[in-house]
Amino acid sequence: MNDDSINQEAALGGEAETVDTVGYDFGLSRRGFVQVLGAGLLVAVSPIPALAQRGGGRFGGQGARTISARIHFGNDGTITVLTGKVEAGQGARAELTQAAAEELRVPPGRIQLLMSDTALAPDDGVTAGSGSTPRTVPAVRRGAAAARQALLDFACRQWGVQPDAVEVRDGKAVHGPTQRALSYADLAAAEDAPKLLGQAIPADVAFTPVKQWKVLGAPTPRPNGRDIVTGAHKYPSDIIRPGMFYGKVLRAPAYGAKLTAIDLDPAKAMKDVAAVRDDQFAGVAAPSTFQAEQALAAIAKTAQWERTPQPSSKGLFAHLKETARGGMPANPFQEELAQAKQVLRQTYQVAYVQHAPLEPRAAVAEWSDGKLTVWTGTQNPFGCRSELARAFHLAEDRVRVIVPDFGSGFGGKHTGEAAVEAARLAQAAGRPVSLRWTRAEEFTWAYFRPAALIAIEASLDGQGALTSWHCVNVNSGGSALDTPYRAGKNRGQFVGADGPLRHGSYRALAATANNFARECFMDELAAAAGADALQFRLAHLENPRLRTVLEAAAQRFGWQDAVGKKTPNVGVGLACGTEKGSYVAACAEIEADRAENSIVVRRVTQVFECGPVLNPDNLASQVAGAIIMGLGPALREEMRFENGEIFNPTFRKYLVPRFQDVPQLDIHFLNRPDLDPAGAGETPIIAIAPAVANALFRATGQRARAMPLAPTNWAA
Amino acid sequence: MDKTFAFTVNGQARTVTTDPERPLLQVLREELQLTGSKYGCGEGQCHACTVLINGKSTPSCITPVRNADGQSIQTIEGLAQGERLHPVQEAFLAEGAFQCGYCTPGMILGVVELLAQTPKPTDTEIRSRLQGHLCRCCNYPKLIKAIHRAAGQTQGANAGPQSITNPTAEGRVSKVEGRRAALASLASRPPALASGNLRAGT
Numbered sequence: 001m002n003d004d005s006i007n008q009e010a011a012l013g014g015e016a017e018t019v020d021t022v023g024y025d026f027g028l029s030r031r032g033f034v035q036v037l038g039a040g041l042l043v044a045v046s047p048i049p050a051l052a053q054r055g056g057g058r059f060g061g062q063g064a065r066t067i068s069a070r071i072h073f074g075n076d077g078t079i080t081v082l083t084g085k086v087e088a089g090q091g092a093r094a095e096l097t098q099a100a101a102e103e104l105r106v107p108p109g110r111i112q113l114l115m116s117d118t119a120l121a122p123d124d125g126v127t128a129g130s131g132s133t134p135r136t137v138p139a140v141r142r143g144a145a146a147a148r149q150a151l152l153d154f155a156c157r158q159w160g161v162q163p164d165a166v167e168v169r170d171g172k173a174v175h176g177p178t179q180r181a182l183s184y185a186d187l188a189a190a191e192d193a194p195k196l197l198g199q200a201i202p203a204d205v206a207f208t209p210v211k212q213w214k215v216l217g218a219p220t221p222r223p224n225g226r227d228i229v230t231g232a233h234k235y236p237s238d239i240i241r242p243g244m245f246y247g248k249v250l251r252a253p254a255y256g257a258k259l260t261a262i263d264l265d266p267a268k269a270m271k272d273v274a275a276v277r278d279d280q281f282a283g284v285a286a287p288s289t290f291q292a293e294q295a296l297a298a299i300a301k302t303a304q305w306e307r308t309p310q311p312s313s314k315g316l317f318a319h320l321k322e323t324a325r326g327g328m329p330a331n332p333f334q335e336e337l338a339q340a341k342q343v344l345r346q347t348y349q350v351a352y353v354q355h356a357p358l359e360p361r362a363a364v365a366e367w368s369d370g371k372l373t374v375w376t377g378t379q380n381p382f383g384c385r386s387e388l389a390r391a392f393h394l395a396e397d398r399v400r401v402i403v404p405d406f407g408s409g410f411g412g413k414h415t416g417e418a419a420v421e422a423a424r425l426a427q428a429a430g431r432p433v434s435l436r437w438t439r440a441e442e443f444t445w446a447y448f449r450p451a452a453l454i455a456i457e458a459s460l461d462g463q464g465a466l467t468s469w470h471c472v473n474v475n476s477g478g479s480a481l482d483t484p485y486r487a488g489k490n491r492g493q494f495v496g497a498d499g500p501l502r503h504g505s506y507r508a509l510a511a512t513a514n515n516f517a518r519e520c521f522m523d524e525l526a527a528a529a530g531a532d533a534l535q536f537r538l539a540h541l542e543n544p545r546l547r548t549v550l551e552a553a554a555q556r557f558g559w560q561d562a563v564g565k566k567t568p569n570v571g572v573g574l575a576c577g578t579e580k581g582s583y584v585a586a587c588a589e590i591e592a593d594r595a596e597n598s599i600v601v602r603r604v605t606q607v608f609e610c611g612p613v614l615n616p617d618n619l620a621s622q623v624a625g626a627i628i629m630g631l632g633p634a635l636r637e638e639m640r641f642e643n644g645e646i647f648n649p650t651f652r653k654y655l656v657p658r659f660q661d662v663p664q665l666d667i668h669f670l671n672r673p674d675l676d677p678a679g680a681g682e683t684p685i686i687a688i689a690p691a692v693a694n695a696l697f698r699a700t701g702q703r704a705r706a707m708p709l710a711p712t713n714w715a716a
Numbered sequence: 717m718d719k720t721f722a723f724t725v726n727g728q729a730r731t732v733t734t735d736p737e738r739p740l741l742q743v744l745r746e747e748l749q750l751t752g753s754k755y756g757c758g759e760g761q762c763h764a765c766t767v768l769i770n771g772k773s774t775p776s777c778i779t780p781v782r783n784a785d786g787q788s789i790q791t792i793e794g795l796a797q798g799e800r801l802h803p804v805q806e807a808f809l810a811e812g813a814f815q816c817g818y819c820t821p822g823m824i825l826g827v828v829e830l831l832a833q834t835p836k837p838t839d840t841e842i843r844s845r846l847q848g849h850l851c852r853c854c855n856y857p858k859l860i861k862a863i864h865r866a867a868g869q870t871q872g873a874n875a876g877p878q879s880i881t882n883p884t885a886e887g888r889v890s891k892v893e894g895r896r897a898a899l900a901s902l903a904s905r906p907p908a909l910a911s912g913n914l915r916a917g918t
Contacts, residue, residue, distance in 0.1 A: 231753075618812075658849075
């Protein structure tokens with residue numbers, strides 16, 4: 001990562017990403033490579049380490065500088081809006097279409113949104129960190145508003161009239177007194193259109209005020225929904241190119257294993273099969289997946305591996321504690337601890353989990369005239385382009401990454417390893433290759449949400465007020481680490497450690513772990529202070545937005561009545577939190593079945609506030625989806641591994657939420673059109689796990705201080 | 717050893733010469749270019765690959781092509797009649813019952829079978845009969861709603877009601893009372909002993 005990207009992240013207020021990239025390097029000297037490309041086209045760049053590196057990501061992106069970089073007006077009246085953001089089910093396609101339609105003053109159906117083709121679209125940064133709503137929506141609005149202004153200026157000049165006599169509506173500038181009209185297509189056909197549309201987008205262009213919104217704020221369906229329900233939409237795994245082969249990559253038997261020898265001949269002897277080994281990379285390509293699987297099995301038998309001992313999930317948290325960089329930091333608030341009425345300390349554990357997007361990593365790669373085109377599902381198209389350029393020692397302008405709307409990501413697809421692998425196979429086969437990872441590959445070799453060990457110590461005075469708070473997250477990150485409560489002397493610290501698995505982003509990243517620990521601990525503190533969990537929080541909470549969601553959730557749930565009820569094995573819990581500028585509170589009622597060692601979440605109330613609601617339908621999907629998805633790592637999801645081998649890389653053994661896990665849901669949104677919009681894809685996931693854990697305590701009297709709340713962590 | 721298999725797909729007669737053990741999903745996608753059926757797990761655990769074989773919902777990723785010989789197969793591509801969507805497709809579209817949509821083709825075919833057998837399913841029936849269908853975006857509440865709509869029913873009890881209010885307009889933005897006053901009300905209760913391994917007063 002260079003200094004610029006660090007500064008950019010700091011400016012955006014996002015924490016630096018810690019995504020482990022694979023760091024393939026297919027070196028300059030390799031013969032097959034030169035044959036494909038032609039030596040004259042190679043561009044030398046400084047070498048990067050061939051082994052996995054912990055690389056920095058970037059959320060930023062330069063965006064569009066000019067109107068024409070953001071919007072293309074066809075002479076036939078088509079309006080194409082360009083963005084580097086991707087659609088993975090989170091709703092950016094609808095939302096960015098709304099943003100453009102609102103400012104251009106056209107119905108959303110008139111707009112065609114071209115997303116994430118690095119040859120055509122501006123770099124709007126990684127689709128991550130809930131950034132599309134607060135950053136890309138304004139960027140698109142700015143470009144569209146500038147275009148509207150350009151149309152207005154053009155019309156006024158053509159007619160020699162004043163701007164106050166002209167209105168832009170339904171895609172046309174209309175002169176009231178004469179009813180003359182000029183459209184965006186007329187503007188695009190004008191002689192000086194390149195100049196008019198090539199002008200820089202002013203930073204201070206006027207937005208349509210919220211009160212005049214017609215499209216933003218209104219329910220807007222996904223523009224390509226019809227293609228979704230008919231099966232016509234082409235996901236990255238559906239792309240077919242002429243003469244295309246299907247690829248398979250040889251995977252190591254365990255983390256840390258090195259390939260020392262392999263015989264490719266058994267594959268090469270098969271009809272139409274290409275096989276390649278390039279240092280640690282080996283793979284095959286064949287006319288069908290079935291043949292590729294057979295070819296891979298044939299060479300896998302000959303592979304020899306050198307293995308090194310690896311940590312296991314049993315003993316993981318001791319390993320993290322032992323390897324915490326600089327050791328576990330001491331509590332700096334010794335004076336407060338000495339004067340306190342009570343001091344509480346607790347440690348929380350959060351397991352490694354996988355995103356398990358329903359579409360595993362997939363890429364189609366095609367080489368032509370020394371240029372590489374890749375269709376793949378990545379949240380980071382421009383980063384993926386850089387990864388490809390680095391791996392193959394190409395200039396970035398010789399690489400094109402196209403990202404069709406893909407089958408979910410949840411923060412798990414910030415990298416481009418599948419694209420690099422497909423490109424290497426395509427090179428070897430001399431034709432386009434489609435590589436689709438299997439579910440087991442996705443579970444094993446995609447990066448994981450990092451495991452966390454979180455230690456919190458706090459002190460209470462005689463009135464039950466917090467006087468100090470010291471929280472340390474080991475290994476998983478600093479998101480939402482600072483407590484939103486007024487806690488007296490207060491410090492949150494993130495400490496890196498030797499995490500045994502490849503790790504990276506996840507929906508809300510470490511905010512889920514940190515919120516889980518803090519909200520569970522707040523419940524323990526409330527009990528120590530002899531206070532109700534809700535009242536104790538409110539007494540320490542000053543942020544009005546967070547207070548409002550918490551009070552609203554408790555009221556809708558009927559907290560006061562529910563918490564007083566004594567039903568055996570049934571309990572209620574609540575939690576709240578804030579992350580990336582939005583606010584959430586959840587109340588949950590659960591039933592613990594001690595005989596079955598299971599937890600049934602019976603009902604959940606969640607109140608969420610992210611400023612103005614831009615698309616209520618999509619927001620409903622995001623929030624309900626986040627709650628239910630969050631139940632997985634709360635109740636069951638946990639990667640189990642021993643000595644570098646993953647034990648449960650299947651949906652049979654790794655149990656994600658299904659229809660029967662869905663609780664009775666009451667979801668309420670607080671709409672704040674007076675505020676700036678914040679993203680909504682992540683924060684709604686952070687409150688459910690601690691709410692359920694706190695409910696489990698009231699149901700059983702047992703504190704489970706680990707995610708998942710598996711029976712081993714709570715059942716007697 | 718390759719063999720030739722004949723079946724109908726979406727009403728059209730097709731023949732394929734291939735390995736008998738090759739999964740039907742791969743044959744549909746790679747030989748017939750019908751990519752609407754999706755790979756999600758390869759072991760019949762997610763049902764993204766669901767097709768109807770003689771009307772029966774079947775995970776095509778674990779169905780060897782030899783089992784399809786002589787059968788009638790329906791995929792998502794064959795559900796709409798020209799421009800006219802099937803009622804289940806209409807309902808999914810109307811309710812926005814997808815996020816990424818990767819599970820949608822298999823889910824829709826699963827629902828087509830469900831409604832053929834149980835035209836007016838209850839929430840409980842929907843949940844148990846579709847338990848095998850994974851939606852990783854967890855859009856289950858809207859899926860349940862869409863299924864009720866396709867069945868011509870008003871929404872079920874568990875469809876996840878959502879509502880929106882503006883707390884500013886209603887004067888409901890929380891006000892912070894004095895911290896000491898708030899704490900005083902806490903302190904009026906006797907301190908309770910917290911669970912076992914907390915240390916107190918050290």
